[in-house]
Amino acid sequence: MPELPEVEVTRLGFAEAIAGARITRVAVGKPLRWPLGVAPDALVGLSVRQVRRRGKYLLLDLSRGLLLVHLGMSGSLRFAPSLPARGAHDHFELQTDRGVLRLHDPRRFGAVVWVPGEDAPLARKLLSGLGMEPLSGDFDVKAFEAGLKASRQNIKQVLLAGRVVVGVGNIYASEALFAAHIRPTAPASRLSRERIERLHGAIREVLARAVERGGSTLRDFSGAQGDAGHFQLEAKVYGRAGLPCVVCAAPIRLLRQGQRSTFFCPHCQRG
DNA sequence: ACGTCTACCTGTCGGC
């Protein structure tokens, strides 16, 4: 479910409210992608200092160590003064003196991992190797171009891989390529400077717009306040196979790249 | 070192 916009919307929905909160109780459900890495009770008494984001990871800085939270495919976080009893898919919960933070994740591809610091081996394994943050200043055209030139894959899969730029998942990869008029199958290393500039701008615009709209709610995503996103209503190609292109009316096409669906307009995206 | 494929898990949807 969650790509960068959904993760950022989630962060914005509880970061301020939880800052300074003291953990009073920790509850866990079924196993997630990795073990927590610490006894749940060892977190009791710690406080949450701030919530940052790196790619699709949320980093909760605690008074000792930090929690890395990933929402996987089906995860969502909720933060509220109180919540109903935990359900079958609520697999992690922090009770604090300011409210309850709960991870709901039916497929359990998500993760909550405690590490002593960002330089801990597990943290390094997960976070080093991540590409540039698309909404920050370090995402400049030159570095983007250098990353694309070094790849021998098609541009869609390079975006998804997150080694050059992070946060662009399956929805926004198709959307950004449509906005930039670039065919998803184009080899990344052969894109012209002009196309790279267009794509660079398109990625930033699409992601920023999606954050503004509260993310995309395809099935059940909701932000930390429980509210659905609306960007999916603005999707020009994702999920629209066979429907007319909103620009030229040509039928949107669907193809598979690396076992994932890609949507594009054969007329608007010719290069 | 890179590209490609598998696996993880549950729910939903379309077709028969």
Next chain:
DNA sequence: TGCCGACAGGTAGACG
């Protein structure tokens, strides 16, 4: 109505 396969927002790890 029920069963079965295909598919779903991600990505580490194994393999060649």
